[in-house]
Amino acid sequence: MFDLVTNIIAGGGLLGVFALMVLENLFPPIPSEIVMTLAGFLAADGRLSLPGVIVAGTLGSVLGATFWYVLGRMVGPVRFLALVDRYGRWLTVTRPEALAAIHWFERHGGKAVFLGRMVPTVRTLISVPAGLAGMPLGRFLILTTAGSVIWVTGLALAGFWLESQYHRVQAALDPVTTVVVLGIVAVYLWRVWRQRRV
Secondary structure (H helix, E strand, O other), X not given: OHHHHHHHHHHHHHHHHHHHHHHHHHOOOOOHHHHHHHHHHHHHOOOOOHHHHHHHHXXXXXXXXXXXXXXXXXXXXXXXXXXXXXXXXXXXXXXXXXXXXXXXXXXHHHHHHHHHOOOOOHHHHOHHHHHHOOOOHHHHHHHHHHHHHHHHHHHHHHHXXXXXXXXXXXXXXXXXXXXXXXHHHHHHHHHHHHHHHO
């Protein structure tokens, strides 16, 4: 994973950072922690601009999140619950869980969108209930952008400050990323199996 991210950023520069952050929101196993810290390291190395890295990462993050928001908005709560009834096992969600999540989001939606942008995995998922709940697009974009700027800037600065130590971090991050991805897949399969037995 690390080598793939490195090659894309090295070949695409800021456009590569933007594209990876869009994909990170569409396909969570691409971790923003690696993308943005590597981009920050390349900025410290003089190969990219740090402000450019932050802007590209934020724009990519917001665009990817907006895709899920629009999808949630198009589906709407009625069709979403119908999908849960029909495919809940594969979504690993029951109707009561889905209803509880929708009601919770209606009470805490703004905070959830803002803070959710700084939590791995939740970063992607939080946009769907925002769309399902009909959160106004302008408010969604403001909260998503604010949370994304904080997350992206923190990661980019970490890579920037690490400078020559970054390769040591790479050696630790690559296996950790693999374990996280395998963990997500294992939890999903376990939830599918458990729902089959219910």
